[in-house]
Amino acid sequence: MASDKKPRRPRAETPKGFRDYFGAEVTERTDMLATIAEVYRAHGFDPLETSAVETVEALGKFLPDVDRPNEGVFAWQDEGGDWLALRYDMTAPLARVAAQFRNDLPSPYRRYTMGPVWRNEKPGPGRFRQFYQCDADTVGAPTVAADAEICGMLSDTLEAVGIPRGDYLIRVNNRKVLNGVMEVAGVLDPSDPAKFADERGIVLRAIDKFDKFGEAGVRALIGAGRLDESGDFTKGAGLSDEQADIVMGFMQAKRDTGAATAARLRELVTGSALGAAGVDELDLIATLLDGQGYGADRIVIDPSVVRGLGYYTGPVFEAELTFEILDEKGRKRSFGSVSGGGRYDDLVKRFTGQEVPATGVSIGVDRLLAALRAKGRIGGKAEGPVVVTVMDRDRMGDYLAMASELRRAGIRAEVYLGNPKNFGNQLKYADKRESPVAVIQGTDEAGRGVVQIKDLVLGAKIAASASLEEWKNQPAQVEVPRAEMVETVRRMLGLGV
Amino acid sequence: MASDKKPRRPRAETPKGFRDYFGAEVTERTDMLATIAEVYRAHGFDPLETSAVETVEALGKFLPDVDRPNEGVFAWQDEGGDWLALRYDMTAPLARVAAQFRNDLPSPYRRYTMGPVWRNEKPGPGRFRQFYQCDADTVGAPTVAADAEICGMLSDTLEAVGIPRGDYLIRVNNRKVLNGVMEVAGVLDPSDPAKFADERGIVLRAIDKFDKFGEAGVRALIGAGRLDESGDFTKGAGLSDEQADIVMGFMQAKRDTGAATAARLRELVTGSALGAAGVDELDLIATLLDGQGYGADRIVIDPSVVRGLGYYTGPVFEAELTFEILDEKGRKRSFGSVSGGGRYDDLVKRFTGQEVPATGVSIGVDRLLAALRAKGRIGGKAEGPVVVTVMDRDRMGDYLAMASELRRAGIRAEVYLGNPKNFGNQLKYADKRESPVAVIQGTDEAGRGVVQIKDLVLGAKIAASASLEEWKNQPAQVEVPRAEMVETVRRMLGLGV
Known part of the structure; x- marks a missing residue:
C-alpha cells in the first residue's frame, strides 16, 4: 500500500527496567x-525447563477483587479470556509440574532449573525486571x-x-x-493459627530488616511502631x-x-x-x-x-x-x-x-x-578473532580461504566485511574487536606468495612504551610465506605449532 | 485473614500451546x-542476549487501527500505557540493538543469539507457542x-x-x-515500486507453496485463483x-x-x-x-x-x-x-x-x-545417579558421607530421601531414575564394615534373559569392605579405578 504520509520512526530502546547483554x-x-x-x-x-508463560491461576497471583492481576507480575488476557503471565520465580512452576x-x-x-524470571516492579540501579535464577x-x-x-x-x-x-x-x-x-x-496460639497472623507478619518482616534498621529499629517495629528520618510512621506489631x-x-x-x-x-x-x-x-x-x-x-x-x-x-x-x-x-x-x-x-x-x-x-x-x-575474578578481556583484512576486493575468495584455514587450525578468525576502501578503518575495526592478530595480503604480497602478519597486542605495547631499540629487536609485523601463515599466527597467539 | 469458604483449587496445567521439558x-x-x-x-x-520483552513499537507490530496489538504476538499494556510484547523472533530485537x-x-x-521466542498462534501437533531459535x-x-x-x-x-x-x-x-x-x-515497475505490490505478494506466497500444491496449484494461484478440495476458493494474482x-x-x-x-x-x-x-x-x-x-x-x-x-x-x-x-x-x-x-x-x-x-x-x-x-542419533538413556539406599534412618549421616565420597570420585550419586520404611520402594525409585548401581548397608553390614553393591543394569539383564548358570557366575550384587566401595562402583560403571 502506497502512502504519502511518512510514519514516525519507532524509538530504538529497551523497555524500562530491561537490558541487553553483550559478549x-x-x-x-x-x-x-x-x-x-x-x-x-x-x-x-x-534438569527441568518449564515455559516462561504460566496461567495466572497456577502462579497463584490472581486476586478476585482486582481487574488485572498485575501485582508484581507481567500478565495479559488471552483470546479465550484466561489470564496468562510470565513466571516471577521458579518455585511456583515447579509446584505446578509436581x-x-x-x-x-x-x-x-x-x-534443577535455570533461566530468566520476570518481575513487574519498579526498576532501580542494578535492579532489573528480568534476571536469571x-x-x-x-x-x-x-x-x-x-x-x-x-x-x-x-x-x-x-x-x-x-x-x-x-x-x-x-x-x-x-x-x-x-x-x-x-x-x-x-x-501464636497453636489451637487457632489464624489468630495474631498480622502481628506475626510484622515481626517476620521486622527481623528480616535487622541489617538495615538495627536493634532499636526492629524493637520499634515489633512494638509501637517506627518513625523514620523523613517523619514517616510505620505501624508496629504492638x-x-x-x-x-x-x-x-x-x-x-x-x-x-x-x-x-x-x-x-x-x-x-x-x-x-x-x-x-x-x-x-x-x-x-x-x-x-x-x-x-x-x-x-x-x-x-x-x-x-x-x-x-x-x-x-x-x-x-x-x-x-x-x-x-x-x-x-x-x-x-x-x-x-x-x-x-x-x-x-x-x-x-x-x-x-x-x-x-x-x-x-x-x-x-x-x-x-x-x-x-x-572482585576481578572474571571479566578479563574478551578474546577477539584474528581479522583477515581486505586489500583487494576482487580477491575476496582468497581472504575467505585464509580465514577457513585458520579456523581449521582452531583459531577464531574472520574476514573484514565492511567497505575495504580505507585500510585504516580495517585496523580500527580489529582494535574494537580486540583482535590479537591481523593478516594482510595486497596484490604485491600475493604476487610474491607471502602474507604480512601483524601482532596487534605487541604493537599496542610498543606504541605505548617501548624504546626505538626494542622496536627494532621485536617487530610487531612479520612477512612470511603464505604456506606458513597458520603456523606463524599460532606462534603469535602462544599456541603450540 | 481467616475464611470459612474453601477456595477452588487451581488447575495444574501448562497453558495451551506450551510444554515442559524434562531431563x-x-x-x-x-x-x-x-x-x-x-x-x-x-x-x-x-554473543548477544536481549531481553524477552520489547516495546511493541520496536517490534513493529503495532497496528494503529486495532485496540490490542495481539496479532501473532503476546502483548500487554504497562502502567504507563506503553504496549510491551514478548519477542516473536531474534531479528527484530537485533535491528533495535543495532x-x-x-x-x-x-x-x-x-x-549470534540463542533463546526462546513466542508466537501467539494456534498450536498444533509439534507446534508450540514457545520455541528456541x-x-x-x-x-x-x-x-x-x-x-x-x-x-x-x-x-x-x-x-x-x-x-x-x-x-x-x-x-x-x-x-x-x-x-x-x-x-x-x-x-513490477521499477519507477513505481508500490504498483502491483499485492500481486507480487500473492506470487511470492504461491511459489513458497510449490512443495504443497505442485505446479498446477501454483499456476492457479498466480493466475485466476485456486479451488481447494473442500471447495474453498483462494483469490489468485490474476x-x-x-x-x-x-x-x-x-x-x-x-x-x-x-x-x-x-x-x-x-x-x-x-x-x-x-x-x-x-x-x-x-x-x-x-x-x-x-x-x-x-x-x-x-x-x-x-x-x-x-x-x-x-x-x-x-x-x-x-x-x-x-x-x-x-x-x-x-x-x-x-x-x-x-x-x-x-x-x-x-x-x-x-x-x-x-x-x-x-x-x-x-x-x-x-x-x-x-x-x-x-534418526536415533540422540536420545539414549539418561544417565541416572548411583542411589545410596537407607536401611537404618538413624545412620543418615553415614549414607550422606557415602554419596559425598562417590561424588568426589566423579560419580553422580545421591541418598534416597523418601520414606525409607519399604525397601522395595527404594529399588523401584532407583529403577525409575535409571540408576546403574545401588549401595546398601544395613546394621549388620555396618557392624562388619562392609557394603552391598548392586549392579542394576546387570541385574535387569539377568532378570530378563540369563540362565541360572550365568547368574551364578556373574552375580549382580557383591559384598565388599566399606573402604572398597568407591573402587567397586567405579569398576561396575566401567570407569578406570
Missing part, C-alpha cells in the same frame, strides 16, 4: 550456569536430610563458581523455632516490652558454636512443642553437615535469618558473600546475599489438596556474576 | 546450543561475501551437531532475481498465461550445475537491471563457496526457494534435511526445512532512517533436535 557478559553467565548444573547433576538433580506430573515423576523428585529443589522428601543436602550442595556450588572458602557463609535457621518463640511470646524481649532474645541467640546456639534456642522455646521440634531439626541438620565436613567456616546456625517469604514452613537458609566491595559511590560495603531457600510444605497442596514436603534453593546468578566481577 | 530433553538442547555457539564464535560472531548502540558496536557487527547475523556488511560466509557457516554447523554430509542441503536464491522476473513478466509462464520458468530454472542455473536465470531476466544484478550476486556467492570447498553436495543455487518473509531484499537461503522419517501416522516423509535466512537491508532503517545492510540465518533448534531424535 563476555553472555558467555560468563553461560559458563557459570554450566558449572552450577554440573554440581547439581552430581548430586542426583535432573502436581501435574505427580504420577510420572520419581518421588522424591530432585530437579538457578534453582534446585527436592519434592517429596520429608526428612531434613534433604535440607542439609541442599545447604551442602550450595556450599559446593559457590566454591565451584569461584567463591573461595572464607568469602561466603551459609546461615541456617528454622521457622518452627521462630514460631515456637512466637508461641512463648504469646503471639508487642509489649516483655514480648519484644523474647523475640529480640531469639534474634540474638547466636553463640560461638552450633551446639551452644541450639542450647540457647532450646531455652527460649521452653514450653512450645513446635519450637522444640524446630530445634531438633536444626540439631540434626548441623550434625549431618558436620559429618560431611561442612564446618562453621561454611555453614552456621544463625537465628537472625528468617527469609521474607511467607511460604516457608521449616528450615530456611541464606548464602551471604562476606567480602567487601566498593559501591557506585566508592564506599565499602559487604556484598550480601546471593542465594536463599528453605522448606515449603504447602505449595503443591494448593493444586492437589495433599501436603507434599519440598525444600529448595535459588541462586541469583546475575548477583553472583556481579560479585565475581567486583 | 535429557533439556541437556540435549543445552549441548546442541553449546556446539552451535562454538561454530559461530569460531567465525568471529559475538540502531540503539550504533555508535558503540563494531561495524560490521557479527552477532539460534541466530547469527552480520549487520553493516554490504558485500554478498557476508551471505556466502553465513551459508558456509550453516553447513559447518549442521555437520557439527551431527547431520552428516548428504543428509542436508542448503539452497540459495536471490530476491533480486525474482524481482527481475517480475519486471520481465510486467508485475497474471495472464504468458506472464505465468515466465514466473513458472523461473521456479523451474534449476539445472545440474550452479553455472548452468545462473546462465538460465540470466536468460530469464534479460532486460531487467535488477534481475541481472541478482544473478551476478548468485554467481559471486557460488564462486566464493566453491573456492572454500562447499560443493553442490552441500550448497546449491535453487530458484524455487523464496522464503515467505516480506523483508528479504537479496540472497535468501534455506537448509533442508533430505532424509526421510516416519510421521505420527507411520508414513514416510522428508523431514524438511530446519533453518533459513537471507539479506534484509531495511530493518534497521525503520529506526534510524539510514539503510543498514544486514544478513543472517536462524536455526530452529527444536526441529533440529526432533530430526536427530527421529
Whole structure:
C-alpha cells in the first residue's frame, strides 16, 4: 500500500527496567550456569525447563477483587479470556509440574532449573525486571536430610563458581523455632493459627530488616511502631516490652558454636512443642553437615535469618558473600546475599489438596556474576578473532580461504566485511574487536606468495612504551610465506605449532 | 485473614500451546546450543542476549487501527500505557540493538543469539507457542561475501551437531532475481515500486507453496485463483498465461550445475537491471563457496526457494534435511526445512532512517533436535545417579558421607530421601531414575564394615534373559569392605579405578 504520509520512526530502546547483554557478559553467565548444573547433576538433580508463560491461576497471583492481576507480575488476557503471565520465580512452576506430573515423576523428585524470571516492579540501579535464577529443589522428601543436602550442595556450588572458602557463609535457621518463640511470646496460639497472623507478619518482616534498621529499629517495629528520618510512621506489631524481649532474645541467640546456639534456642522455646521440634531439626541438620565436613567456616546456625517469604514452613537458609566491595559511590560495603531457600510444605497442596514436603534453593546468578566481577575474578578481556583484512576486493575468495584455514587450525578468525576502501578503518575495526592478530595480503604480497602478519597486542605495547631499540629487536609485523601463515599466527597467539 | 469458604483449587496445567521439558530433553538442547555457539564464535560472531520483552513499537507490530496489538504476538499494556510484547523472533530485537548502540558496536557487527521466542498462534501437533531459535547475523556488511560466509557457516554447523554430509542441503536464491522476473513478466515497475505490490505478494506466497500444491496449484494461484478440495476458493494474482509462464520458468530454472542455473536465470531476466544484478550476486556467492570447498553436495543455487518473509531484499537461503522419517501416522516423509535466512537491508532503517545492510540465518533448534531424535542419533538413556539406599534412618549421616565420597570420585550419586520404611520402594525409585548401581548397608553390614553393591543394569539383564548358570557366575550384587566401595562402583560403571 502506497502512502504519502511518512510514519514516525519507532524509538530504538529497551523497555524500562530491561537490558541487553553483550559478549563476555553472555558467555560468563553461560559458563557459570554450566558449572552450577554440573554440581547439581552430581548430586542426583535432573534438569527441568518449564515455559516462561504460566496461567495466572497456577502462579497463584490472581486476586478476585482486582481487574488485572498485575501485582508484581507481567500478565495479559488471552483470546479465550484466561489470564496468562510470565513466571516471577521458579518455585511456583515447579509446584505446578509436581502436581501435574505427580504420577510420572520419581518421588522424591530432585530437579534443577535455570533461566530468566520476570518481575513487574519498579526498576532501580542494578535492579532489573528480568534476571536469571538457578534453582534446585527436592519434592517429596520429608526428612531434613534433604535440607542439609541442599545447604551442602550450595556450599559446593559457590566454591565451584569461584567463591573461595572464607568469602561466603551459609546461615541456617528454622521457622518452627521462630514460631515456637512466637508461641512463648504469646503471639501464636497453636489451637487457632489464624489468630495474631498480622502481628506475626510484622515481626517476620521486622527481623528480616535487622541489617538495615538495627536493634532499636526492629524493637520499634515489633512494638509501637517506627518513625523514620523523613517523619514517616510505620505501624508496629504492638508487642509489649516483655514480648519484644523474647523475640529480640531469639534474634540474638547466636553463640560461638552450633551446639551452644541450639542450647540457647532450646531455652527460649521452653514450653512450645513446635519450637522444640524446630530445634531438633536444626540439631540434626548441623550434625549431618558436620559429618560431611561442612564446618562453621561454611555453614552456621544463625537465628537472625528468617527469609521474607511467607511460604516457608521449616528450615530456611541464606548464602551471604562476606567480602567487601566498593559501591557506585566508592564506599565499602559487604556484598550480601546471593542465594536463599528453605522448606515449603504447602505449595503443591494448593493444586492437589495433599501436603507434599519440598525444600529448595535459588541462586541469583546475575548477583553472583556481579560479585565475581567486583572482585576481578572474571571479566578479563574478551578474546577477539584474528581479522583477515581486505586489500583487494576482487580477491575476496582468497581472504575467505585464509580465514577457513585458520579456523581449521582452531583459531577464531574472520574476514573484514565492511567497505575495504580505507585500510585504516580495517585496523580500527580489529582494535574494537580486540583482535590479537591481523593478516594482510595486497596484490604485491600475493604476487610474491607471502602474507604480512601483524601482532596487534605487541604493537599496542610498543606504541605505548617501548624504546626505538626494542622496536627494532621485536617487530610487531612479520612477512612470511603464505604456506606458513597458520603456523606463524599460532606462534603469535602462544599456541603450540 | 481467616475464611470459612474453601477456595477452588487451581488447575495444574501448562497453558495451551506450551510444554515442559524434562531431563535429557533439556541437556540435549543445552549441548546442541553449546556446539552451535562454538561454530559461530569460531567465525568471529559475538554473543548477544536481549531481553524477552520489547516495546511493541520496536517490534513493529503495532497496528494503529486495532485496540490490542495481539496479532501473532503476546502483548500487554504497562502502567504507563506503553504496549510491551514478548519477542516473536531474534531479528527484530537485533535491528533495535543495532540502531540503539550504533555508535558503540563494531561495524560490521557479527552477532549470534540463542533463546526462546513466542508466537501467539494456534498450536498444533509439534507446534508450540514457545520455541528456541539460534541466530547469527552480520549487520553493516554490504558485500554478498557476508551471505556466502553465513551459508558456509550453516553447513559447518549442521555437520557439527551431527547431520552428516548428504543428509542436508542448503539452497540459495536471490530476491533480486525474482524481482527481475517480475519486471520481465510486467508485475513490477521499477519507477513505481508500490504498483502491483499485492500481486507480487500473492506470487511470492504461491511459489513458497510449490512443495504443497505442485505446479498446477501454483499456476492457479498466480493466475485466476485456486479451488481447494473442500471447495474453498483462494483469490489468485490474476497474471495472464504468458506472464505465468515466465514466473513458472523461473521456479523451474534449476539445472545440474550452479553455472548452468545462473546462465538460465540470466536468460530469464534479460532486460531487467535488477534481475541481472541478482544473478551476478548468485554467481559471486557460488564462486566464493566453491573456492572454500562447499560443493553442490552441500550448497546449491535453487530458484524455487523464496522464503515467505516480506523483508528479504537479496540472497535468501534455506537448509533442508533430505532424509526421510516416519510421521505420527507411520508414513514416510522428508523431514524438511530446519533453518533459513537471507539479506534484509531495511530493518534497521525503520529506526534510524539510514539503510543498514544486514544478513543472517536462524536455526530452529527444536526441529533440529526432533530430526536427530527421529534418526536415533540422540536420545539414549539418561544417565541416572548411583542411589545410596537407607536401611537404618538413624545412620543418615553415614549414607550422606557415602554419596559425598562417590561424588568426589566423579560419580553422580545421591541418598534416597523418601520414606525409607519399604525397601522395595527404594529399588523401584532407583529403577525409575535409571540408576546403574545401588549401595546398601544395613546394621549388620555396618557392624562388619562392609557394603552391598548392586549392579542394576546387570541385574535387569539377568532378570530378563540369563540362565541360572550365568547368574551364578556373574552375580549382580557383591559384598565388599566399606573402604572398597568407591573402587567397586567405579569398576561396575566401567570407569578406570
